[in-house]
Amino acid sequence: MSGEDYQEGRSVTFDQQTIVNQEDYGVVQYVFKEDYQNEHSSTNEYARHPLDTVQEEIMNKNNIKILSCSARNHMYGLSHGLEIYKLTHNYNGTIGQEHVPSGGILFKDISVARDGTLFAVGQDDSLLYKYSGEQQFSLVVDDIVELKSISALSKRKIYAIGQDNTVLFLKIKRIGKSKFENLGAKLKCVSAGGKRLGQTEIWGIGINDNEAYRYYNGQWVSYQARLIAISVADDNAVYGISMDGKLVKWSGDQLFTIYHENGNNELRLNSVAAYKDKVGVVAIHQVTKKVIKIEFSLNFNYNTGRKQLLLLYRPV
Numbered sequence: 001m002s003g004e005d006y007q008e009g010r011s012v013t014f015d016q017q018t019i020v021n022q023e024d025y026g027v028v029q030y031v032f033k034e035d036y037q038n039e040h041s042s043t044n045e046y047a048r049h050p051l052d053t054v055q056e057e058i059m060n061k062n063n064i065k066i067l068s069c070s071a072r073n074h075m076y077g078l079s080h081g082l083e084i085y086k087l088t089h090n091y092n093g094t095i096g097q098e099h100v101p102s103g104g105i106l107f108k109d110i111s112v113a114r115d116g117t118l119f120a121v122g123q124d125d126s127l128l129y130k131y132s133g134e135q136q137f138s139l140v141v142d143d144i145v146e147l148k149s150i151s152a153l154s155k156r157k158i159y160a161i162g163q164d165n166t167v168l169f170l171k172i173k174r175i176g177k178s179k180f181e182n183l184g185a186k187l188k189c190v191s192a193g194g195k196r197l198g199q200t201e202i203w204g205i206g207i208n209d210n211e212a213y214r215y216y217n218g219q220w221v222s223y224q225a226r227l228i229a230i231s232v233a234d235d236n237a238v239y240g241i242s243m244d245g246k247l248v249k250w251s252g253d254q255l256f257t258i259y260h261e262n263g264n265n266e267l268r269l270n271s272v273a274a275y276k277d278k279v280g281v282v283a284i285h286q287v288t289k290k291v292i293k294i295e296f297s298l299n300f301n302y303n304t305g306r307k308q309l310l311l312l313y314r315p316v
Contacts, residue, residue: 063289067273074116082106082123095291101135113152114234121147141178153192161190165207185220193232201232225256229271237277241269245286
């Protein structure tokens with residue numbers, strides 16, 4: 001199926017594909033494709049998704065905007081309606097959603113710890129809550145600090161961004177009052193994870209420059225990567241989303257490696273959450289606004305004579 005040019009000098013093509021959940025939208029989905037300039041070609045192709053004209057319908061209140069996961073059975077999402085959903089794996093490989101009742105409380109951010117303990121930040125009061133089950137969310141500490149976002153490393157160790165963008169750390173005590181500690185930086189978001197060799201990885205994104213920052217030896221170190229999202233897995237793998245929506249991964253030095261979907265960088269994402277390298281990675285698709293599970297395939301590239309790790313994904 002072909003589309004008409006929407007900008008002079010640019011051709012548009014669509015690949016047709018029926019969305020799985022037609023009961024919600026009753027429309028046909030088209031796969032977004034664009035071919036970047038490279039050494040083999042100077043032709044660019046752009047495709048405009050037909051659903052762009054009905055963004056309000058796609059981004060309904062039940063669609064997920066924030067992801068958090070720490071294991072296959074500990075995956076959660078926060079919707080545009082500020083409600084929490086547990087993400088489940090369906091028999092066909094797609095991801096389903098189960099609403100988590102909160103007793104009427106709305107939230108602005110969520111994070112699930114490695115043991116499955118779910119934490120959240122209240123939308124109205126910006127305070128830290130913990131899910132106690134039976135539709136109950138309770139305040140965590142006596143130290144009243146308003147927060148923007150959180151990253152739960154464990155059920156007792158929480159990293160957070162304060163209202164003034166200060167990076168904070170909270171160790172919840174069994175006895176006595178627990179207080180937030182200032183980690184000496186102002187960032188837009190923070191993500192903590194890792195247990196390999198007993199080392200915790202703590203990363204964040206700069207407020208103005210969108211650069212990746214790593215907390216190392218008590219200092220925040222800037223890395224040469226500009227990201228819109230970042231997630232640290234339990235096995236110390238660090239994934240991110242570049243400014244143009246590509247999935248990237250920290251290579252262990254100053255570089256972030258760009259992953260390719262079929263070698264063409266076609267996949268565009270808004271958010272990412274990871275709990276295990278190359279196995280437990282989920283993201284939000286920029287076009288469909290749906291949660292997808294990222295899968296990886298090791299293919300041989302005949303042009304370079306090397307093996308290349310490519311992206312596959314299962315759309316909902």
